[in-house]
Amino acid sequence: xxxxxxxxxxxxxxxxxxxxxxxxxxxxxxxxxxxxxxxxxxxxxxxxxxxxxxxxxxxxxxxxxxxxxxxxxxxxxxxxxxxxxxxxxxxxxxxxxxxxxxxxxxxxxxxxxxxxxxxxxxxxxxxxxxxxxxxxxxxxxxxxxxxxxxxxxxxxxxxxxxxxxxxxxxxxxxxxxxxxxxxxxxxxxxxxxxxxxxxxxxxxxxxxxxxxxxxxxxxxxxxxxxxxxxxxxxxxxxxxxxxxxxxxxxxxxxxxxxxxxxxxxxxxxxxxxxxxxxxxxxxxxxxxxxxxxxxxxxxxxxxxxxxxxxxxxxxxxxxxxxxxxxxxxxxxxxxxxxxxxxxxxxxxxxxxxxxxxxxxxxxxxxxxxxxxxxxxxxxxxxxxxxxxxxxxxxxxxxxxxxxxxxxxxxxxxxxxxxxxxxxxxxxxxxxxxxxxxxxxxxxxxxxxxxxxxxxxxxxxxxxxxxxxxxxxxxxxxxxxxxxxxxxxxxxxxxxxxxxxxxxxxxxxxxxxxxxxxxxxxxxxxxxxxxxxxxxxxxxxxxxxxxxxxxxxxxxxxxxxxxxxxxxxxxxxxxxxxxxxxxxxxxxxxxxxxxxxxxxxxxxxxxxxxxxxxxxxxxxxxxxxxxxxxxxxxxxxxxxxxxxxxxxxxxxxxxx
Numbered sequence: 116x117x118x119x120x121x122x123x124x125x126x127x128x129x130x131x132x133x134x135x136x137x138x139x140x141x142x143x144x145x146x147x148x149x150x151x152x153x154x155x156x157x158x159x160x161x162x163x164x165x166x167x168x169x170x171x172x173x174x175x176x177x178x179x180x181x182x183x184x185x186x187x188x189x190x191x192x193x194x195x196x197x198x199x200x201x202x203x204x205x206x207x208x209x210x211x212x213x214x215x216x217x218x219x220x221x222x223x224x225x226x227x228x229x230x231x232x233x234x235x236x237x238x239x240x241x242x243x244x245x246x247x248x249x250x251x252x253x254x255x256x257x258x259x260x261x262x263x264x265x266x267x268x269x270x271x272x273x274x275x276x277x278x279x280x281x282x283x284x285x286x287x288x289x290x291x292x293x294x295x296x297x298x299x300x301x302x303x304x305x306x307x308x309x310x311x312x313x314x315x316x317x318x319x320x321x322x323x324x325x326x327x328x329x330x331x332x333x334x335x336x337x338x339x340x341x342x343x344x345x346x347x348x349x350x351x352x353x354x355x356x357x358x359x360x361x362x363x364x365x366x367x368x369x370x371x372x373x374x375x376x377x378x379x380x381x382x383x384x385x386x387x388x389x390x391x392x393x394x395x396x397x398x399x400x401x402x403x404x405x406x407x408x409x410x411x412x413x414x415x416x417x418x419x420x421x422x423x424x425x426x427x428x429x430x431x432x433x434x435x436x437x438x439x440x441x442x443x444x445x446x447x448x449x450x451x452x453x454x455x456x457x458x459x460x461x462x463x464x465x466x467x468x469x470x471x472x473x474x475x476x477x478x479x480x481x482x483x484x485x486x487x488x489x490x491x492x493x494x495x496x497x498x499x500x501x502x503x504x505x506x507x508x509x510x511x512x513x514x515x516x517x518x519x520x521x522x523x524x525x526x527x528x529x530x531x532x533x534x535x536x537x538x539x540x541x542x543x544x545x546x547x548x549x550x551x552x553x554x555x556x557x558x559x560x561x562x563x564x565x566x567x568x569x570x571x572x573x574x575x576x577x578x579x580x581x582x583x584x585x586x587x588x589x590x591x592x593x594x595x596x597x598x599x600x601x602x603x604x605x606x607x608x609x610x611x612x613x614x615x616x617x618x619x620x621x622x623x624x625x626x627x628x629x630x631x632x633x634x635x636x637x638x639x640x641x642x643x644x645x646x647x648x649x650x651x652x653x654x655x656x657x658x659x660x661x662x663x664x665x666x667x668x669x670x671x672x673x674x675x676x677x678x679x680x681x682x683x684x685x686x687x688x689x690x691x692x693x694x695x696x697x698x699x700x701x702x703x704x705x706x707x708x709x710x711x712x713x714x715x716x717x718x719x720x721x722x723x724x725x726x727x728x729x730x731x732x733x734x735x736x737x738x739x740x741x742x743x744x745x746x747x748x749x750x751x752x753x754x755x756x757x758x759x760x761x762x763x764x765x766x767x768x769x770x
Contacts, residue, residue, distance in 0.1 A: 150221040158221040162230055165217070166576045169210050169233065173579055176203055179262065182270040184578065185524025190281035192263070192288050195295035197302060204241065211237040224719055225705065228712035229576055235709055236580040239406045251303040252296070253310045253318060253383075254663040259296045260318055260379060263289060264325060268338065269521065273346035279360050282343060286367035290375040297382050309389035313659050322380045330365050331373055340368060395665055400630045403666030408673035409584030409710040414631035417669050421623040424672070425646055428620065432613050448645070455648040458610050462544040472537045479535055480504055482549055482602070486557045489600045494558070495700040498565020501530040502556060506537060517543055520555040522564040525575070531561045546607035550594045550615040553602055558699075559593035560586075566703035577706040583667070585707035588674015591619060595675070614648060618657070621647050622668035626661050677710040678702070681717050688721040692728040 150158070174181055178191040214234050219227045252258065267286075273279050328337035336344065343364045347357050395403075404414050412420075429451055430438075437450045465471040465478075483504060490497060500523040517539035521532040533556045540548065553559055563586065568574045594612055603609040621643050628634035628642065636658060643654050661668055681702065686693045705716045 148218075148220070150218070154218075155221050158218055159223065159226060161213075162217060162219075162222055162226050165210060165213050166229065166233070170575050170579060172206055172210070179266045179270075182266050183524075185270075185529050188278060188281055190284035190288070192285065192292040195259075195292065195299050197298065200299070207237055207241060211241065224716055225573065228705065228708040228716055229573060229580075231712050232582055232708040233576070233580050235406065235582070239402075242402060251300050251308045251310050253300055254314050258318065259292060260322055260325070260376070263292065264338065268342045270524075273343075273350065275350065276352070276356070276360070279343075279347055279350070279364075282346070283360075283363050283367050286339070286343075286364065287371045289372050290378075293375045293379050297379065300382075300386070304387065309387055311390075311659075311662060312388045314663060315383050315386060315388060318383055319380055322376050322383075326373060326376055330368055337368075339372065340365070395630055397631075400665060404627075404669055407583050407666045408669040409582055409677065410673055412673065414627040414669075417673065418624055418627035418631065420676075421620045421627075421672055425617065425620050425624070428613060428617055429646075432610065454610075458546075458607060459648070461607055462546065464544050465541055467541050471541065475537055475540055476504075476506065476535065478545065479540075479548065479552060482552055483533070483556055486553065486597070486600065486602055489602070490557055490562070493596075493600060493696055493699060494562065494703075495694075495696040496566070496569070496704065498531070498562055499569050500561075500565050502561050503530045503532045504535060505532050506535050518551055518555060520560045520564075522560075522578070523568055525568075531556075531564060533561070544611070546605065547611035547614065549597070549603055549608050550612040553597040554590040554594040554615075558596060558600065559590045562593070563589050563703055563707065566700075567706050570704065570706065573706065577708075581707035582709050583670040584674035584677065584710050585713060586674075587671040588676075588678050588710075589703075589707070591616065591671045591675040592678045617647050618649060618653075619668070619671045621649075622657055622661065623672045625657070626665060626668035629661065630665050674710065677713070681714060684714075685717060685721050688718075689725055689728075692725060697724070 174184075174186060177193050178189040179193055181187060181189050211234065214230060214237065217230055219230050222230060267282065271278075271282055271285065273282055325338060326332070328334045328340070330340055331337055335341075344361060347360050347364070350357070352360070401414065404417065405411070408417060410417075429447060433447070433450050433454060437454070438446060442450075465475040483502070487502070517536050519534050521534065523529055523531045533552075543551075555561070567577050567581075570577070594615060597603065598609065598612065603612060624646075625634070625639040625642060629636075629639060634642075639658060639661075640654055643649055643657070649657070682698060685698050701720045702713070702717065705713055708716070
């Protein structure tokens with residue numbers, strides 16, 4: 116697919132012909148050379164070509180990604196061979212070389228921000244920490260034993276017989292996909308990367324779940340068989356045609372898919388493992404923190420900021436009468452434990468019954484509908500895509516998280532989907548669920564993704580290079596902002612949000628503690644037990660995530676702080692002209708670029724907004740002057756009231 120707006124330029128404009136070239140790395144220099152209009156036009160054309168080349172390359176190289184983005188039919192999987200992996204890396208190095216020679220100061224602000232964000236993404240992908248440093252690709256969220264399942268079930272529609280045959284060809288292609296993936300994992304292990312025993316155990320459990328049920332074993336249909344069977348039935352073909360397609364799918368499942376998963380299971384059983392929390396070098400970890408946090412803050416600084424934020428949140432969680440004056444840390448801990456116990460006693464989980472499941476789903480649907488009604492009061496521009504709520508099918512509920520969000524596809528046919536897993540959610544207290552809902556849907560990820568897709572000029576490239584600090588930071592910002600939107604109906608629900616925030620802060624402390632300060636797993640558990648109400652199981656899950664993805668835990672808290680600082684700064688810059696609805700819409704419209712570039716864009720927005728307000732005020736004053744003296748024609752009329760002379764865009768300040 117060619118970018119509809121950027122298009123295909125006939126030739127790449129030479130970057131080196133520009134008389135003054137400011138490299139991308141020099142963007143923060145005070146002295147910026149002057150560029151002519153022709154130079155600016157040439158630079159923009161070149162940047163658009165680079166963006167287009169990167170986008171097209173990524174799409175061509177990753178058929179699974181094509182399916183996820185709704186970019187057409189495919190019967191292929193990604194080529195994971197060593198040769199192709201090296202060719203991909205070399206092509207990305209070439210693209211980055213072009214990008215680093217780009218005089219970004221000559222670009223319009225939005226394209227400049229995209230260029231910087233793409234450069235940082237490529238720098239990280241091409242660095243020594245690809246695939247999470249000492250971690251294998253088995254530790255990735257896109258591990259192919261689950262990723263292939265997700266692509267087929269959630270992103271491979273079957274609208275006609277041709278689509279069904281492509282689905283079956285993909286089933287037949289799984290053996291080669293897994294074979295090449297296993298070779299990739301072996302290469303990673305040879306390079307010193309090893310999975311943890313917990314990672315292997317999780318993968319083996321997942322494989323057992325995928326192969327459970329018909330046609331592999333007795334019992335209810337397996338996830339893949341149920342999916343393709345229903346998709347074929349929905350075609351409403353002649354019974355004989357449907358039967359032929361189903362038989363072909365069953366043969367592929369039995370003769371190709373099952374042997375491939377069996378071989379993968381056996382392969383995993385023989386892999387060497389590493390100890391949990393195996394250390395990274397300071398250089399490796401600092402590189403990861405710099406990327407995920409989107410800041411220059413050292414790990415020690417992030418560690419202390421998160422600890423301070425935890426202490427402040429502890430005080431905010433406690434009722435005003437819970438502490439005596441000059442309370443000690445011991446007093447605070449005692450009061451917190453009493454609060455946790457009180458909230459735990461009042462906790463409510465939906466019963467594990469048919470009625471309980473129905474109540475759970477209705478609860479979540481109603482809360483999303485409520486927040487959807489509140490959004491117009493706090494956002495000037497609403498997402499152009501619908502939000503659908505879909506239960507994870509019964510057969511996959513043992514494999515899926517409690518909830519997750521899938522962004523809208525480019526084909527205008529697939530909305531944003533909030534996937535709800537009732538089986539997992541039944542173990543989540545009701546008071547903890549709203550925070551997760553708001554982070555993933557409204558005003559969280561769905562609002563952010565909708566804003567990205569609403570920009571036809573830059574939607575494609577931004578979907579491929581979102582900065583983690585802004586995506587994760589917005590999710591945390593959104594669940595906190597939901598307090599202002601009236602999204603939490605009870606003290607218990609607000610407490611659930613505070614616990615969610617507390618967990619993210621604790622994750623940042625533990626991550627930097629382990630990899631920068633040399634904490635042991637016991638040290639990490641001791642800290643979490645003393646500062647959060649997390650259970651042993653929840654602590655284990657958090658530690659496993661930190662162990663698998665070092666540095667990632669800094670993204671949410673640092674990104675949230677960056678967004679909150681932008682709001683404070685805009686309010687200070689604009690004063691009475693600050694409008695929360697306009698601020699939020701501007702913030703989201705720029706997309707999840709790096710925090711530094713987002714700050715640049717928001718500074719420009721605030722300056723322009725202030726200028727418009729000043730021009731409106733000046734126009735009002737002039738109008739008042741002209742009506743102050745009697746007019747020979749309108750001598751009996753009064754000047755319009757002040758409320759009628761104000762800029763209609765300058766609405767009430769923040770609610």
